[in-house]
Amino acid sequence: MVKTLALLVMVVQWSIAGAAPLDDYPNKAITIVVPSTPGGGTDTSTRIIAPKLSENLGQPIVIANKPGVSGNLGAAFVANALPDGYTLLTLISSHVINPHMFAKVGYDIDKDFTPISRTVTVPDVLIANKNLPAQNLDELMAYLKANPDKVNFGSAGMGSFSHLMMEFFALDAGVKLLHVPYKSTSQAFNDVLSNHVSMMVADIALANPFIKTGALKAYGVSSLSRSDIAPDIPSLSELGLKGFEANQWFGLAGPAKLPPQVTEKLFAALKKTLSDPELRARLATDGMTSSPNASPSEFAGFMRTEGMKWSKIIKEAKIENEKTP
Numbered sequence: 001m002v003k004t005l006a007l008l009v010m011v012v013q014w015s016i017a018g019a020a021p022l023d024d025y026p027n028k029a030i031t032i033v034v035p036s037t038p039g040g041g042t043d044t045s046t047r048i049i050a051p052k053l054s055e056n057l058g059q060p061i062v063i064a065n066k067p068g069v070s071g072n073l074g075a076a077f078v079a080n081a082l083p084d085g086y087t088l089l090t091l092i093s094s095h096v097i098n099p100h101m102f103a104k105v106g107y108d109i110d111k112d113f114t115p116i117s118r119t120v121t122v123p124d125v126l127i128a129n130k131n132l133p134a135q136n137l138d139e140l141m142a143y144l145k146a147n148p149d150k151v152n153f154g155s156a157g158m159g160s161f162s163h164l165m166m167e168f169f170a171l172d173a174g175v176k177l178l179h180v181p182y183k184s185t186s187q188a189f190n191d192v193l194s195n196h197v198s199m200m201v202a203d204i205a206l207a208n209p210f211i212k213t214g215a216l217k218a219y220g221v222s223s224l225s226r227s228d229i230a231p232d233i234p235s236l237s238e239l240g241l242k243g244f245e246a247n248q249w250f251g252l253a254g255p256a257k258l259p260p261q262v263t264e265k266l267f268a269a270l271k272k273t274l275s276d277p278e279l280r281a282r283l284a285t286d287g288m289t290s291s292p293n294a295s296p297s298e299f300a301g302f303m304r305t306e307g308m309k310w311s312k313i314i315k316e317a318k319i320e321n322e323k324t325p
Helices: 002-024 041-057 069-079 092-103 135-146 161-173 185-193 203-214 260-274 279-286 297-314
Strands: 030-035 059-063 087-092 113-122 122-128 152-155 178-181 199-203 214-223 246-256
Touching: 002 030, 030 041, 030 069, 030 203, 041 059, 041 087, 041 113, 041 246, 041 260, 069 087, 069 092, 087 092, 087 113, 087 214, 087 297, 092 122, 092 199, 092 246, 092 297, 113 260, 113 297, 122 161, 122 185, 122 203, 152 185, 161 199, 161 214, 161 260, 161 297, 178 185, 178 214, 185 199, 185 203, 199 203, 246 260, 246 297
Parallel strands: 030 059, 030 087, 152 178, 152 199
Antiparallel strands: 087 246, 113 246, 122 199, 122 214
């Protein structure tokens, strides 16, 4: 009898705890886990969005940086958090790529999260050091085809977005390149600047000042259309690689089984936040475009499509990974 009563008390407590978010959510601070170090695009976009989102939700938002293993550590932390809406994740492009690269990532991208919405899209730009003898994309592709496996490119590491985007470019352009993996984007970028490495793709906000001074060459942006931050640089698709699109993107997600009412409240507040003209302008100064999905289910579909796209590229480029037998 005592055990039965104790069990009933626990059930009632769980029911009350589960009902609270539905009735008055949010009623305390919300933590957004950023799966990267402070200062990068993931962190910057979250910190730009957080104050306005906090205002629209009526509660403080705390940013918690949990970097490591291509974003896997932060994602695994949120995957194991209570689905109460108070621990959220800045979900990034790499989270849909990593399951195809690593044998263990600490989460199931299809089962362990409740997608809320994409937040921003970040186009990259294909760059080279000033010594590479090609002034435009046509000259570059001709040079690369005449020198297969002789021109190298840097990336933020094996399986990183910058690595896979260059492999995508090589497949689309029909060229062969040498990969030089680094531990971070900044290391690769510095070596392109100092002429130790020939090429890479980089955040357009990072590269544009050096492109303007002539320290770097730009061959095209990775979005289908030109970027507002550098409208004079054509897109790779516009220049002949028809349909080429490979943008970094960030979004917001919670643990799996987030109550639908909580998901809808977060989505509505996020959509309102991302439509704010001042916030959109602030994002644009960092080369980011506000791009919320129409619904959480649309974001879930977008994530699945992105995962399939990059899985195909990994296989076609024959990239070695932990899942390769």
